[in-house]
Amino acid sequence: QGGGSAVIDMENMDDTSGSSFEDMGEMHQRMKEEEEEEAEGEAGAAEEEDGEFLGMKGLRGQLGRQVADQMWQAGKRQASRAFSLYANIDILRPYFDVEPVQVRARLLESMIPVKMINFPQKIAGELYGPLMLVFTLVAILLHGMKTSDTIIREGTLMGTAIGTCFGYWLGVSSFIYFLAYLCNAQITMVQMLSLLGYGLFGHCITLFVTYNIHFHSLFYVFWLGVGGLSTLRMVAVLVSRTVGHTQRLILCGTLAALHMLFLLYLHFAYHKVVEGILDTLEGPNVPPFQRVARDIPVVPNAVLNTTAKAVALTL
Amino acid sequence: FAGLADVSISEDIPVEGEITVPVGSRSPDEDYSTLDEPVKDTIMRDLKAVGKKFVHVMYPKKSSALLRDWDLWGPLVLCVSLALMLQGGSADSKDDGGPQFAEVFVIIWFGAVVITLNSKLLGGTISFFQSLCVLGYCVLPLTVAMLVCRLVLLAGSGTVSFIIRLIVVVAMFGWSTLASTAFLADSQPPNRKALVVYPIFLFYFVISWMILTFTPQ
Numbered sequence: 299q300g301g302g303s304a305v306i307d308m309e310n311m312d313d314t315s316g317s318s319f320e321d322m323g324e325m326h327q328r329m330k331e332e333e334e335e336e337a338e339g340e341a342g343a344a345e346e347e348d349g350e351f352l353g354m355k356g357l358r359g360q361l362g363r364q365v366a367d368q369m370w371q372a373g374k375r376q377a378s379r380a381f382s383l384y385a386n387i388d389i390l391r392p393y394f395d396v397e398p399v400q401v402r403a404r405l406l407e408s409m410i411p412v413k414m415i416n417f418p419q420k421i422a423g424e425l426y427g428p429l430m431l432v433f434t435l436v437a438i439l440l441h442g443m444k445t446s447d448t449i450i451r452e453g454t455l456m457g458t459a460i461g462t463c464f465g466y467w468l469g470v471s472s473f474i475y476f477l478a479y480l481c482n483a484q485i486t487m488v489q490m491l492s493l494l495g496y497g498l499f500g501h502c503i504t505l506f507v508t509y510n511i512h513f514h515s516l517f518y519v520f521w522l523g524v525g526g527l528s529t530l531r532m533v534a535v536l537v538s539r540t541v542g543h544t545q546r547l548i549l550c551g552t553l554a555a556l557h558m559l560f561l562l563y564l565h566f567a568y569h570k571v572v573e574g575i576l577d578t579l580e581g582p583n584v585p586p587f588q589r590v591a592r593d594i595p596v597v598p599n600a601v602l603n604t605t606a607k608a609v610a611l612t613l
Numbered sequence: 614f615a616g617l618a619d620v621s622i623s624e625d626i627p628v629e630g631e632i633t634v635p636v637g638s639r640s641p642d643e644d645y646s647t648l649d650e651p652v653k654d655t656i657m658r659d660l661k662a663v664g665k666k667f668v669h670v671m672y673p674k675k676s677s678a679l680l681r682d683w684d685l686w687g688p689l690v691l692c693v694s695l696a697l698m699l700q701g702g703s704a705d706s707k708d709d710g711g712p713q714f715a716e717v718f719v720i721i722w723f724g725a726v727v728i729t730l731n732s733k734l735l736g737g738t739i740s741f742f743q744s745l746c747v748l749g750y751c752v753l754p755l756t757v758a759m760l761v762c763r764l765v766l767l768a769g770s771g772t773v774s775f776i777i778r779l780i781v782v783v784a785m786f787g788w789s790t791l792a793s794t795a796f797l798a799d800s801q802p803p804n805r806k807a808l809v810v811y812p813i814f815l816f817y818f819v820i821s822w823m824i825l826t827f828t829p830q
């Protein structure tokens with residue numbers, strides 16, 4: 299087999315570690331050439347081979363070599379089969395079959411809500427764009443957490459960022475897919491993953507800008523404008539694929555709420571503004587509030603502020 | 614054994630390095646294993662291979678030495694030294710000393726694996742370990758940047774030192790990305806190079822960010 303269908307391609311492994319398989323390969327090569335040169339010198343010398351498989355250096359005799367050769371072939375076949383079975387990434391290959399222009403076009407499209415909702419809109423089932431967007435969001439979150447000096451008690455900054463972003467992408471996709479199944483919407487899991495992934499483009503832009511320019515009102519403008527646009531697009535696509543008013547309401551209401559609240563959460567959980575509020579309440583000689591970023595639930599702004607004030611007063 | 618000699622490298626890259634499959638003109642008793650040579654020879658050979666690859670990273674030109682004889686010693690050494698240098702850099706050094714070492718390790722290896730899978734899924738012809746090898750070796754400029762940053766921070770941590778560190782880290786980040794792109798992008802179909810370069814850019818960006826925001830106790 300050629301190709302490289304498995305992740306680790308046995309034939310291409312340029313391994314010079316001197317393992318016995320490599321030696322067997324060399325021995326087999328040499329054996330072939332010796333057979334061509336020699337007469338039946340060793341053919342009749344059916345010597346007793348050792349009972350145990352000692353390794354290549356100690357073997358003598360045609361019989362021993364042949365047995366070892368067969369074992370080597372069988373082992374290689376089995377290992378190749380195991381690798382192609384378990385490490386076969388070819389099932390994901392069709393989802394990564396994109397061109398850069400397509401990715402760019404889809405990124406821009408994810409901000410434009412479609413007008414025609416009576417006709418099912420086409421969703422590209424592609425995973426490259428969404429995956430890259432999730433990683434970009436992780437990178438932006440890291441930047442935001444470092445800027446706001448978030449102190450993580452259990453776990454690491456990187457772990458929190460990756461967990462948050464991937465958890466949102468996979469978890470909310472699955473949840474909305476489940477709701478879509480209940481509400482009889484025509485959408486597959488890959489399409490849902492793709493839709494939500496591209497919807498994170500708005501989040502990336504918003505957070506990138508507002509983590510660097512710390513104006514409160516600017517964030518709200520971006521939240522409503524950019525976040526709203528990408529949510530509207532996702533909602534419009536889902537509406538076009540669902541029949542019935544109640545179902546449309548349930549599905550799209552849930553998605554819109556989760557998407558917008560996630561952006562709010564990302565901004566306020568990892569942003570200097572929270573520290574600023576608490577510092578002005580307490581005064582400068584109190585040590586900064588140590589938050590465990592994982593524990594902040596997704597709640598609206600008013601509840602967060604009230605909670606923060608209440609806790610600060612008790613400190 | 615035709616398959617063993619069939620290495621997946623594009624045809625126009627000049628081949629360098631030793632051919633490791635022996636031809637049958639050697640007697641069976643000659644050592645085709647490295648057990649009988651002095652330890653110094655074994656170590657020096659490996660060190661020379663690693664050193665040659667370091668030189669290839671610092672002056673990236675079209676050569677397949679990195680790809681052909683891949684090894685993971687260099688990436689391991691670089692990863693461990695980078696993780697050690699990033700230790701003790703936040704407020705609670707007692708609590709965060711552990712996770713930071715593991716954090717850097719996991720980021721580098723997990724990131725390299727993801728980039729490799731991505732380039733394979735996009736239709737690349739490079740093998741898994743070859744890609745890991747290249748990505749690991751191209752962390753070298755960033756390790757140098759970390760060293761420089763630590764030295765600069767010994768002198769003081771004001772705005773001037775921040776600007777110096779910023780310039781050094783950005784330069785090294787660009788060098789890393791260019792070096793790894795020079796090796797990896799050739800194995801992709803020509804119109805998809807941008808799709809492969811972007812995750813590499815993100816990967817080195819995250820590492821550079823960790824280096825730049827490092828503040829010692």
